Every structure is written in structure tokens, then in C-alpha cells.
Amino acid sequence: MAWNKFVTLITILVVLLPTIAMAKEFVVGDDSGWKTNFDYEAWAKDKVFRVGDTLVFNYKAPNHNVFKVNGTGFKECIKPTENEAPLSSGNDKIDLNISGNKWYICSVKNHCDLGMKLFITVSDESSAVRGITLSGSYQAFMAVITAIHIIQSVIN
Numbered sequence: 747m748a749w750n751k752f753v754t755l756i757t758i759l760v761v762l763l764p765t766i767a768m769a770k771e772f773v774v775g776d777d778s779g780w781k782t783n784f785d786y787e788a789w790a791k792d793k794v795f796r797v798g799d800t801l802v803f804n805y806k807a808p809n810h811n812v813f814k815v816n817g818t819g820f821k822e823c824i825k826p827t828e829n830e831a832p833l834s835s836g837n838d839k840i841d842l843n844i845s846g847n848k849w850y851i852c853s854v855k856n857h858c859d860l861g862m863k864l865f866i867t868v869s870d871e872s873s874a875v876r877g878i879t880l881s882g883s884y885q886a887f888m889a890v891i892t893a894i895h896i897i898q899s900v901i902n
């Protein structure tokens with residue numbers, strides 16, 4: 747009967763919850779990947795990056811690369827000096843371990859000017875905190891479900 751379904755629902759949610767609370771992996775540009783003539787400002791606009799999340803730059807090596815730069819380097823597309831090695835695997839993962847502003851560019855030819863530049867702000871509210879927030883609303887949700895079931899059983 748309904749009680750069995752309720753127990754099943756609780757079991758599913760308890761199993762799923764830790765997955766929901768885990769750190770996020772952001773694929774830069776989603777399916778488009780890291781390329782010229784893409785609006786990464788628009789891509790990043792509605793996203794919330796947190797400490798513990800990961801950025802993934804996908805592209806066909808060696809056509810592009812990923813350089814971490816500062817705000818000026820980003821704005822003026824300044825290529826880092828020769829002795830700094832860029833990420834260039836074509837599947838570059840960057841762990842966002844520290845909060846603050848981060849700027850990334852491609853230093854191949856004039857790709858930065860052609861739009862291969864990404865600016866994000868990493869929030870210091872960690873994924874663990876987000877998990878707690880989520881489980882808070884989760885508890886509220888479960889309380890409502892339980893209340894509905896109690897009311898239903900009283901009516902019946």
C-alpha cells in the first residue's frame with residue numbers, strides 16, 4: 747500500500763542526497779568546448795562557481811591551450827612569458843581550490859581576441875556548505891511529505 751511507496755521514496759532520496767551535494771564539474775562552453783568565436787562571458791553569467799568545483803577545458807590539442815592570467819592579462823589578451831607552461835592536453839581540468847576572481851585565456855595566435863577568454867568568480871561557500879543547505883530544504887520537503895501522509899491516514 748501507500749506506506750510501502752513512502753518508504754521506497756525515502757530510501758531513494760537518502761541514497762541520492764550525497765550525490766546531489768557533491769562538487770560540480772563545469773565543462774567550459776558545454777558541448778561547444780574551448781574554441782574561438784564563443785561567448786564565454788554569456789556561458790559563465792548564470793553559473794555559480796564554488797570552492798571544490800572543477801573547470802574542464804575540452805578542445806583538440808594542440809590547436810588551443812589554457813593559460814591562467816590576471817585581470818589585465820585577460821582584458822588586454824597579454825600572452826604569458828615563455829617560461830610559463832600552459833595547460834595543453836585538450837582535456838584540462840582545473841580544481842577551483844581558492845575563492846576569488848579567475849581569468850583564463852588561450853595564448854595561441856590571436857585566439858584570445860577571438861573570444862577565447864574566460865572570467866569567473868569562485869565563491870568561498872564550499873560545496874560542503876551547499877550540501878548542508880540542500881539537506882536543510884530536503885528535511886523541510888520530507889516534513890511536508892510526512893505531514894501529508896499523516897493527514898491522509900487521519901482522513902481515511
Ligand SMILES: [Cu+2]
Nearest residue numbers: 810852854857
Ligand atoms: Cu585557441
